[in-house]
Every structure is written in structure tokens, then in C-alpha cells.
Amino acid sequence: MKGVDHLAHERNKTEFDVDAMKIVWAGSRHAFELSDRMARLVASDPAFQKDGRIRLGRKELFKNTLRKAAHAWKRILELHLTEEEAGWLRNFVDEPSFTDLHWGMFVPAIKGQGTDEQQQKWLPLAYKMQIIGSYAQTELGHGSNVQGLETTATFDPETDEFVIHSPTLTSSKWWPGGLGKVSTHAIVYARLITNGQEHGVHGFIVQLRSLDDHMPIPGITIGDIGMKFGNGAYNTMDNGVLTFDHIRIPRNQMLMRVLQVTREGKCVKSNVPRQLIYGTMVFVRQTIVADASTALARAVCIATRYSAVRRQFGSQDGGMETQVIDYKTQQSRLFPLLASAYAFRFVGEWLKWLYTDVTQRLQANDFSILPEAHACTAGLKSLTTTATADAIEECRKLCGGHGYLCASGLPELFAVYVPACTYEGDNVVLLLQVARFLMKTVSQLGSGKKPVGTTAYLGRVQDLLQCCCDVQTAEDWLKPSVVLEAFEARSARMCVARAQNLSKFENPEDGFAELSADLVEASVAHCQLIVVSKFIDKLQQDIPGKGVNRQLQNLCYIYALNLLHKYLGDFLSTGCITPKQASLANDQLRSLYSQIRPNAIALVDAFNYTDHYLGSVLGRYDGNVYPKLYEEAWKDPLNDSVVPDGYHEYIHPMLKQQLRNARL
């Protein structure tokens, strides 16, 4: 039975059609219905409950994850779920596990880098989970520098095999998820050596464990790398260490879409560019951007609902105190995060479209868009994960003391989320890739090469270097063209300034290293422009539902104007806007916060998260926070007994000692 809705008064204030917004958030009616069904399926299955997870020791925690993964697989088979439904189901189980790497990296690596025959052989096994795979690229000594990997794959023409070997301690594979205790196979990245010659790093399918008794193949040493940050959190995953002592695999287990090794050990290049070896990373970075909006929306949902429940100060004549969400400081911290959740959702949608487009073009041997796809996935992965990790921590603070309790759901969400800033490419390393792309684009402007896609604005660089923002009133900041021009001008001017500074160096690589911190700032400006422009594009679509477009407009301008405020130094120093115009932007921002305020609860309801998925007493749909928080406290094992274990050993003697001393 449904209880009292403590947030009903908030929901009554809503000025838009929440059900229509749910569909906008999900991306389509189909996606909404499917994800909603899967979320409810998981929430109603006791086998997927998550209470108490953070209190489990590592072994119990891990076994519990294995149990859930097996149960999820059983349900997927029993219900004949499609691949899409199964993906949603795993998502709502909400526990990092080996299956993430199996489905998220092992399968895509075979699809993207395997030949047709390799796909035909390995994919059916992987789809039926008759083998379980991981993605073993990173080593103890190298992660970012993929070309620096040390594991070797030496072709032996006599036996038609590769010999996979770990020549040094630092060549030990280190970090791959699912590797430590579960995977039977892995895509192992190693330096290819044929006829004594090196041919760079390539992927190889290697069996790691017996399919009968799960023992490592002789010559393989394998284990878990140990506990990670936070309780529960990413410790459900068996990130692993792996070394090879001259392990032999058949030649046809090298992923050969990019480069083939013949029976004689000759290397034959295909027409596919070498960078496709990095294709799995591009795919996953794209999914990480979509995931960023999901994680951010979770934290924002918790902080927004709790901010409407929580009251402090301001009571007059014994009346109600003020809801903390009504404090302007709370709004100026919370609403930009709410706006970012929507902004990242839409840029994630666009990135998915871009990735699909690139994949189709690659199949038609059109590789022209690959650099743009790499720069966009790398840059947006970096921008959105950094912002989301910071935002989860900000949401914890927005919830005051109770945010620090595990029952708020925020500590675990933070711990599980922060490695996203590191895995799939360290965020700074990725921004440096974007900077290279931008500097290359600027340097080619003189030769008449017209930039396209997300850098098309650099083709108008002369105009952008001269343009003057014509904002005169706060309302002028609500024009898409004005906002877009300010962001384009800032980014173009930063890029050109960096390129000019670079040109002062004799050796461009020395210049790049010396100016790298400045270059990263230009990359951030460019990526923020992408997010803003994709949000504006979204507003141009025909979005049904009463008041929905209006709310999205408000969120879009909050996202953009808050960035303008936060990075004011960039905007002012590049001369895009004047201090007076900046002040008008701030006036507009305050007005937008007031307009969002009555809709805040409905805007987080539109995420359609179940209480099970949120896993937060503070973020409960019904807002019934205090009794549940009180109840939760008593579940702590410390409260199993009134007098704690250790009292007789440590507390009692101390008290007695002090009593004796006092008597002396």
C-alpha cells in the first residue's frame, strides 16, 4: 500500500507534463517503456535487493555479486529478453561486475577488431556466456601510454602460434575488470613481433582458465589486485593481475581486422586505419558519457528531494521553518547540477548518434570522421565524468550531515563513480588528445581546409575574433544565437591564442609539453561549447507535452549561464563579453532559478528512478525521510547488542582504572 506522499505539496506546484518529460529523458517512448519495465522487474525481485551491501566483507560481497549476476542471467533466459532489455536489467541491478566487461568491452572488441571468421567463431560463445571475457590492456607499468605496453606476442612460424609473454614485472596486466577471479578468456593487448620485427600493439584472444575446473592455464598467474576505494562500491568487481610465461595461442586468435599475420609471419595491412585498434575505447567512452548523466541525475534526485524535505531556520510565530531548497545559495549550487544532468543526457544522445554514424561510415570504408569521433568521445568523456564526480560530492554537501551517512546512498555512489575519471583514459590525457586535434585544425585553417562537424565554428574564426556580444538586458541572454556566439568566440579565441603561443617554439612537441595546462583549458572550452550547442539543438526539436520545452529552455540557459559565471575569467580575458554583460547574465541566472524552483521535484521525478535503484533514504519518492533514517540506524550491526563487544576488555577496565585513580 502506498503511504503518505510528503512531497505532494511540491508535486502540486508542477507547471509541465511530467510523463512527457519522462519520455524526453529516456530518449523515446520505446526506451521509456522498456527501461521502466526492467527497473520494476529488478526492484520487485528480492534476489536483487541491495540493503546492507556496504557492510559485507570482500569475500561475501564478491560472492553476492556472482549470485546476482547468475540470477540476472537466469531471468534473461527465462524471460527471453532481447539484448537491449538485458542491458537495462543489468543496469538496474546496479552492481559493477564481470558482466560489464564481458558485454561492454570483450564482445565489442571482437565485433570491432575481429575478422568475419573470428566473429563467427567467438561471438556465439560469448553471447551464450559459454566463455566469459575481459579486456586486458593496462599493465602495472603503463596504462595511458598504450604504445608503451610491454607484454609480447611473438609469432612462431614453426608451430603457427603466437607466444604471449610477460618479460618484466611491470608488464603484468593490472586492473582489467572481471579478470581477477572470473574471466575464462581475455582480449590481451601485446606488442606483435614477427620475424624479429616489432609491429606495434595488437589485441589477442587468450584463454586464461580451464572451462572445466576454472584453474588457470599452466604458465598463467592470475589473481585480484586488492581492495579499492570505499565500502561496497567498486569492490564487487574483481580487477585483476595477470602474467604469462610463454603461453601459446593459435595464429588465428590475433584480432586481424586491422593487420593480418600470414602463415609465413608476414604482416599484411588492411585498408582500415591503425587507430581502429583503439575502437573499443571509443565505443566505451561514448557509453560513459550517457552513464554520466544517469549517475549525476541520481545524485541530483537525492539532493533535490531531500532539500525540499529538510527545513532549517526562518520560522516565524511558531510556523514552519524554511525548506532549504528555498535558500538562494542552495539553488545556485543545486540547479546547475540539475541542468547539467539534462545537458549531459542530450549530448550523450547526440554522441550515440555520432558513433552510429561513424560505425556505418567505417563499414563503407569512409574513415574521414574518425579524428572527430575520437576527439568528441575523449573530450566529452573527460568533461562529463569530471563534472559528475564533482557534482556527486557537491550533492553530498547539499544534504548536510545526513549526506555523509551511507543511508543517503551518496558515499557509495561517489566511490563507485570516481574511477570513471581515470578508467577508459585519464581525463587529462584525453583532454590533451582533444588539444592536439584542435591545434591541428587551427594550423590547417591557413591552407584553406574547411573545418567540419564540431569544429566548423573555427572556420569563422576571423568573425569570431572580432565579434562583440550585443547583450543589453538580462533577457537578451535568453537568445540561443547570443549564447552560442559567446561560447564559440571564447573557444575560438582560446584556441587561436594557444596556437600562436605554440608557434613560438622551435620544436612543436616541446611547445605542446610546456603549454599543456593552457591547452587543456582550451579543450574544456571546446567541449563545453559542444554540450551547450547540442542542448540548443535539442530545443529546436518538436518536443510534445505541456510546458516541457519551457522547462528545457530554462535548464539549457542555466547550464550555459552558470558556466559563463564559473569561467568568467576566460570570457572576460578573451574579450567575448564585458563585465556589465556578465553581470546581466547573473541577473538572468537568478531569475531562472526562481522559475525552476516550483518544478524542481517534478524535474527529478522525470528521471523515473525507482527507490530500489536510487538506494537512498534521503531521496525516497515519498519524502518520508526521518522515520526511515531512524529505522535504518537500528539496522547497523553495532546496534545488535546494547553493550558493545569489547566493553569488558577495554572500556570497563579503563573506567575502573580512572575510578581507582580518583580515589587515590
Ligand SMILES: CCCCCCCCCCCCCC(=O)SCCNC(=O)CCNC(=O)[C@H](O)C(C)(C)COP(=O)(O)OP(=O)(O)OC[C@H]1O[C@@H](n2cnc3c(N)ncnc32)[C@H](O)[C@@H]1OP(=O)(O)O
Ligand atoms: C553496453 C555498454 C556498457 C559499457 C560499460 C563498460 C564498463 C565500463 C567499466 C570500466 C572499464 C574500464 C576499462 C578500461 O579502462 S580499458 C583501458 C583504457 N585505456 C585507455 O583509455 C588508455 C588511454 N590511452 C590512449 O587511449 C592512447 O594511448 C592515447 C590516445 C592517449 C595516445 O595514443 P598513442 O600514443 O598511440 O597515439 P598518439 O597520441 O601518438 O596518436 C596517434 C594518432 O592516433 C589518434 N588516436 C588516438 N587514439 C585514438 C582513438 N581512440 N581513435 C581514433 N584515433 C585515435 C590520434 O589522434 C593520432 O592521430 P593523428 O594526429 O596522428 O592523426
Ligand SMILES: Cc1cc2nc3c(=O)[nH]c(=O)nc-3n(C[C@H](O)[C@H](O)[C@H](O)COP(=O)(O)OP(=O)(O)OC[C@H]3O[C@@H](n4cnc5c(N)ncnc54)[C@H](O)[C@@H]3O)c2cc1C
Ligand atoms: C576501476 C578501474 C577499472 C579499470 N578497468 C580496466 C580494464 O578493464 N581493462 C584495462 O585494460 N584497464 C582498466 N583500468 C585501467 C585504466 O584504464 C587506467 O588506469 C587508465 O587508463 C589510466 O592510466 P594509468 O593508470 O596508467 O594512469 P597514469 O597515466 O599513470 O596517470 C597518472 C597521472 O599522470 C598524468 N599523466 C599521464 N600521462 C600524461 C601526459 N602524457 N601528460 C600529462 N599528464 C599525464 C595523469 O593525468 C595522471 O594525473 C581500470 C582502472 C580503474 C581505476
